[in-house]
Amino acid sequence: MVVKIEHDRDTCISCGACVNLCPDNWEMADDGKSRCKNASPADLGCNQEAADACPVQCIKVVTE
Numbered sequence: 580m581v582v583k584i585e586h587d588r589d590t591c592i593s594c595g596a597c598v599n600l601c602p603d604n605w606e607m608a609d610d611g612k613s614r615c616k617n618a619s620p621a622d623l624g625c626n627q628e629a630a631d632a633c634p635v636q637c638i639k640v641v642t643e
């Protein structure tokens with residue numbers, strides 16, 4: 580399975596939910612918005628939880 584993570588940073592409201600739920604692959608960047616550490620992770624990990632928790636749905640997890 581190939582995992583791709585798309586993050587629309589323009590929409591991110593800096594709530595921190597993704598970082599709290601999935602610190603393995605999400606961190607807060609210097610501009611106050613979150614940042615995906617690896618957009619093509621080897622497995623899904625906690626990224627779906629991060630996407631599901633995002634209040635503005637700006638994280639998309641695509642699996643192929």
Ligand code: SF4
Nearest residue numbers: 591592594595597633
């Ligand atoms: S959960 Fe969504 S809005 Fe909140 S910091 Fe993460 S990407 Fe941004």
